[in-house]
Amino acid sequence: MTQQQSLVGSFVSHATGHPGDPALVWHGEETTYGELHRLAERERARIGRLAPDEDEPIGILAAKSPSTIALVLACLLEGRRFLLLPAPTPEGRTSHALVERAGIRHVLTPDSPRAPGPGAGDRPAEPGAEPGAARDTEPADISFMFTTSGSTGQPKIVPLSTGAVDRFTTWAGERFGIRRGTTVLNYAPLTFDLCLLDIWTTLKYGGRVVLVDPARATHPGHLLDLVSRHRVQLVQAVPMFYRLLVDAATGSGRRLDTVEHVVFTGDSMPARCLAELPHLFTGARLYNVYGCTETNDSFLHEVDGTEPADGPVPIGRPLPGVHAVIVDADGGIVTGPGTGELHVATPFQTAGYLDREQNADRFATHRHEGETRRYFRSGDLVRRDRDGRITLEGRNDHQVKVRGTRVNTHEVEQVLLAHPDVVEAAVLAVPDPVAGRLLRSVVRRAPDSRLNSLALRRHCAQRLPLTAVPSTLLITDDPLPRTSTGKIDRTPIERTCSPSQLQSQLSEPQPSEGTAT
Incomplete structure (x- = not known):
């Protein structure tokens, strides 16, 4: 890898040299590099007035818009660390807890600052300032702070150094050929680390980012039209996005022939969806990217x-x-074919969680091939075959014992998804007083499908050990709940799969054959 370039320095250089180039597309309207730079400078002046303490972190409510991106750039220009906060729940509990843990006094939106506590008044943003040079920062200085999804517990705050971000964006720009004028689709929320490629690498290299409005992120026709109309060249998204595109294009004959790179990440790509991608993205190169927020x-x-x-x-x-x-x-290192937990050390990773006490069971030191390094424990189980090929098998927390036999719920989900009439699947292990744990599954079937639980149970029995066949199969025609990052949200599904809820559902008349067993 060549020497990394500064993200914010490269952005300023491009905004100064090519102010009329389009930087962002939002709701069909373009924001140029010059306009974005001026917005960022105005926000930079506001940050300096509001929070003059240079060591004080800033909170940003990361509703997707050009103004929010300008606010992030303002923090980078000012050399200030910042925490990207998801949209609050109706009670506002998640964001408020994160704000307290990060020691943040000021949470900003693009329009006005507000304190995280009650009773603080807003001050209007003042007119813009003349562009200035970015504040000098050390490579070890913190800039972005992301949060983990919290799918395996309380969300953790993940600080990234300026050097880590610069190294990553340099690699991504070179690997995918992002340059002046390259058009990249941003599907992920601004709080998701995928934006380091979608948005921040693109702005570093003078490209154009087409922002997907989260309110329309599950509208297949809109997504297909967005990629086609703006002649997108690079797409990175979770598998759900590609399934939506494939569904929208089926039968229409539409092809997305401007796309050069298709990147899927964040979840397992169903084989049937993968098989359709070369027909939709004619001539594009397809990539599976693996990583964690921490690395x-x-x-x-x-x-x-x-x-x-x-x-x-x-x-x-x-x-x-x-x-x-x-x-x-x-705890031994697997040197040949075998299965185990993947431990990773990258040039782009965090030095540790903001709360240092959370580091103890997530980082490990190994001596391997003559070098001692600090690795991040991914929690992901992988298998390496005789050819050295590594595949993801699931997670440590997906390993459960059912009637004394170890079962991987991720593997069961993949078997369910292999059925031609299954669109989505989730498998959970729930406590049982006799068996210890039992598997419950919720499956969404394809439109107009007559799939029932008997046929699905037969499908599983032909491919899984008896103990791995879910005891309960719920079949629905409605989409499964998703998190903001596109992964299946298991919290409401866990409530659906609780024994009392299942008993209530099973005692009611079912709307169609085999909806539940």
Whole structure:
């Protein structure tokens, strides 16, 4: 990898040299680099007046818009660390708890600052300021602070250094050929680390970002039209996005032939959806990218048609400068074929969570190939075959015992998704006084499908051990709940799969054959 360039310095250079170039597209309207730079400078002046203490972190309510992106740029210009906060729940509890843990006194929106506590008044933003140079920062200084999804517990705050961000954006820009005028789609929320590629790498290299409005992120026709109308060249998104595009294009004959790079990440790509992508993105190169919020992207696999048709897509090979080991249940490093937890060390990773007490069980030191390094424990189980190919098998917390037998719920979900009439699937292990744990599944079937639980149980029994066949199969025609990052939201599903809720559902007349067993 060549020497990294500064993200904010490169943005300022492009905004100064090519102010008329389009930087963002939002609701069909373009914001130029010059306009975005001026917005950022105005917000920079406001930050300086509101919070003059340079060590004080800033909170940003990250509703997607050009103004919010300008606010992030203002923090980068001012050399201030900032926490990107998701839209609050109706009670506002999640964001408020994060604000307190980060020691933040000021949470900003693009329009006006407000204190996180009650009773604070707003002050209007003042007119813009003349552009100035970015404040000098050290590579170790913190800039972005993301949060983990909280799917395995309380969300953790993940600080990233300026150097880590610059190294990542340099790699991403070079790897995917992002340059002046390259058009990139941003599907992920601003709080998601995928934006380091979608938005921040693109703005670093003078490209154009087409922002997807979260309010229309599940509208297939809108997404297809957005990619086509703006002649997008690079797309990165979770598998759900690609399934929506495939559904929208089916039968229409539409092709997205301007796209050069298709990147899927964040979840397992269903084999049936993957098979459709070369027909939709004619001529595009397809990639599976693996990474965690704590490490950023770590592995890359370019799909070349040699992947097993009925198995998971390999996660590929480590990125330049990335080191990884597979650790077995006894803590030993797997040197040949085998299964274990993936531990990763990257040039782009955090030095640790903001709350240092959370580091203890998430980082480990290993000596491997003559070097001692600090690795992040991903919690992901992977398998390496005799050819050295690594595939994702699930998570440590997806390993459960059912009637004394170890079962991987991720593997059960993949078997359910292999049925041609299954669109979405979630499998959970729920406590049972006799068996210890039992598997419950919720499945969304394809439109107009007559799939019932008997047929689905037969499908599972032919492919899984008896103990891995879910005891309960709920079939629905409605989409499964999703988090803001596009992953299946298991919290409401857990409530659906509770024994009392299941008993209530099973005692009611079912609307169609085999809706529940």
